[in-house]
C-alpha cells in the first residue's frame with residue numbers, strides 16, 4: 001500500500017464519520033418532522049402512536065406495532081436456528097470499498113435491533129381473533145428480504161397453518177430482495193408466494209399493511225398475494241417496483257409518470273390497494289372488522305354446505321327405504 005492508497009482510505013473514513021453524524025439525532029429525545037418541519041418530543045410522539053400533529057406518520061418501532069395490534073400478551077415466533085444470512089460470503093476485494101464484508105453489516109444490524117432477521121413475527125389475539133403478525137423492521141438493513149428473512153417468514157406461515165389461526169397479517173416496510181445474496185435471495189420471492197398460497201388453501205384471511213416504502217422483489221411477490229391491501233396512511237410513499245428515475249428510464253419518454261406514482265393515493269387510483277387509512281390508529285379496528293365479516297361468511301358457507309350434504313344423505317336414505 002503506497003501513500004496515495006493510504007490517503008484515499010483515510011479520506012473515505014473521514015467521509016464516513018461525517019456521514020454518520022446525523023445518526024446522532026437518533027440518540028436525542030427530539031424528532032424532526034419532514035412534512036411540517038416541527039420538532040417533536042419523542043415521549044409525546046410515543047403517546048400519539050408516532051404521529052406528528054400534522055398527521056405525518058413516523059416509523060413505528062416493531063415492538064410498539066405488536067403492542068398496538070395485539071389485545072394483550074403475544075408470543076414471539078423466533079427466527080429458525082442455523083440460517084445463513086450471507087450464503088455467498090459477499091465481500092469486496094478491491095476498489096474504493098475494499099475490505100467490505102456483508103456479514104459485518106448484518107452483525108451491525110443485529111446488534112442495533114436485537115433481532116436475528118429483519119422480521120419480527122408473533123402470535124396472539126387481535127380483537128379476540130387468533131392471529132399471526134409478521135412485521136418488517138426498516139432499521140434492519142431497510143427491511144431487506146434475504147434467505148434468513150425468507151426462512152423466518154416460512155416458519156411463521158407454518159405456525160399459522162398448524163395452529164389454524166383466524167387471520168394472517170404482514171406489515172410491509174421493505175427495500176426488496178437482498179441483492180448481496182444472489183439467487184438464494186431471489187428464491188424468497190417464490191417461496192413466500194408458495195407460503196401465502198398454503199395459508200389461503202387453509203382459508204385464513206390475509207392482510208397486507210403498507211406502512212412505509214415497499215419496493216423491488218418484496219413488492220413483486222408476497223405483497224400482492226393478500227386478500228386485503230391496506231395503506232396505513234396518506235404519508236406512505238414509494239410503493240413501487242422501481243423508483244421514479246428508473247421507471248422513467250425504462251419508459252424512455254413514451255409515457256408520463258404521474259406525480260402520485262407510488263404514493264398511497266396513486267396506488268389506490270391504480271386499483272392496487274383496497275383502502276387507505278387516515279391514521280394507523282384505525283388499523284386494528286379495520287383489520288378486525290374486515291376479518292369478522294369474512295370469517296362469518298366462511299362459517300355460514302360451511303354450515304350451508306353441511307346442511308346441503310345432510311339433506312342429500314336424508315334423501316338417499318328415504319329413497320333406499
Ligand SMILES: [Zn+2]
Nearest residue numbers: 033036052054
Ligand atoms: Zn409534522
